[in-house]
Amino acid sequence: MRTLKxxxxxxYRKIFAAAEWPLIRxxxxxxGPLSRKAVMRLAxxxxxxxxxxxxxxRSYAAANIKYVFPDLSEKRRRLILFGCYRNIARVLxxxxxxGRDSEARVRRWAPISDSWRAFLELEGPKVIVTAHHGNWxxxxxxxxxxxxxxxxxxxxxxxxxxxxxxxxFRARLGQEIVLSEGAVRPLLRTLKRGGNIALxxxxxxxxxxxxIWSVFLGHKGLTAPTPAFFAQRSGxxxxxxxxxxxxxxxxxxxxxxxxxxxxxxxMEALTQRVSDASSRLIRRFPTQWLFAYKRWQDIPDGESATxxxxxxxxxxxx
Numbered sequence: 381m382r383t384l385k386x387x388x389x390x391x392y393r394k395i396f397a398a399a400e401w402p403l404i405r406x407x408x409x410x411x412g413p414l415s416r417k418a419v420m421r422l423a424x425x426x427x428x429x430x431x432x433x434x435x436x437x438r439s440y441a442a443a444n445i446k447y448v449f450p451d452l453s454e455k456r457r458r459l460i461l462f463g464c465y466r467n468i469a470r471v472l473x474x475x476x477x478x479g480r481d482s483e484a485r486v487r488r489w490a491p492i493s494d495s496w497r498a499f500l501e502l503e504g505p506k507v508i509v510t511a512h513h514g515n516w517x518x519x520x521x522x523x524x525x526x527x528x529x530x531x532x533x534x535x536x537x538x539x540x541x542x543x544x545x546x547x548x549f550r551a552r553l554g555q556e557i558v559l560s561e562g563a564v565r566p567l568l569r570t571l572k573r574g575g576n577i578a579l580x581x582x583x584x585x586x587x588x589x590x591x592i593w594s595v596f597l598g599h600k601g602l603t604a605p606t607p608a609f610f611a612q613r614s615g616x617x618x619x620x621x622x623x624x625x626x627x628x629x630x631x632x633x634x635x636x637x638x639x640x641x642x643x644x645x646x647m648e649a650l651t652q653r654v655s656d657a658s659s660r661l662i663r664r665f666p667t668q669w670l671f672a673y674k675r676w677q678d679i680p681d682g683e684s685a686t687x688x689x690x691x692x693x694x695x696x697x698x
Contacts, residue, residue: 407473412480423473424469426465426472427465431462431465440673441672444671444676448597448598448663459667460666461671464670465672468670468672470515471515471518486521490522490623492523492526492633493635495635498636499619499621499638500528500576505570505573505614507577507578507610508520508577509581509658510579510581514668516623518623519622522631523578524554530556530578531556531566531575533560533578534557579607581620581655582596582658582662584675584677594652597663601678608654612647612650617639617640618641620657637657637660637661676689678695
């Protein structure tokens, strides 16, 4: 029997679904014409707003920052927390801003580095790995704008119309998008043809969904092994990449950390190497990682809950 609370949830979902695309369209119309400096100011304002209203995300972020950086001062941790929310706002705003005059703006504000170009010019298939760090959406646009084909995975997001429009934007510069459901075969075909794919690799993935344990940012957690899986199945090189946001609104493509699958190497070992590479980049630039979600939500067997963030629970195997 549906409760009053459930009825309200259904009602709000219907209202949001009806308003979702008009709001996104409004974002393209309003944010697109702004100057780059105005976008940066708006991102800062939205960070303050997000910190004020997003109590749940703020509590996750604060717990994760303390978990990863226990020896930092409270002032430094607050700076990382604000930087996290400012980066989230900037990523969202840049979906709209780079949707206008896309190629020219990408070339002007996110020039490709020699390191990225050298990696992309390597012979054979390549798996480009990013975390939710810097601007992961823009990283793919930098690749395709500079003439390198790329297939990326898009998750179902919002209504069907919204997902179609966002994927059209992602594909505008030449990026090929496949939805996560049923993505394995087209991704493998692309690699077998010597192509490039892009994956996010810092997300929590439950054991039921195929996640494996690895140490990430100094702590054990369930991790998606997809970069290792695709690299080992295809012989692809892995490039762990990071697109750093700068104060003037431009982006810097940091040196790629290149990993090659070794003969006889287990998927767990290669996944750990990917996690180590991502962790090094995040520790170097912590204000631009997405701390505001439950990254370490599962507690391994035999370990104490006091050694994990407040939101963590014993791993479920039901």
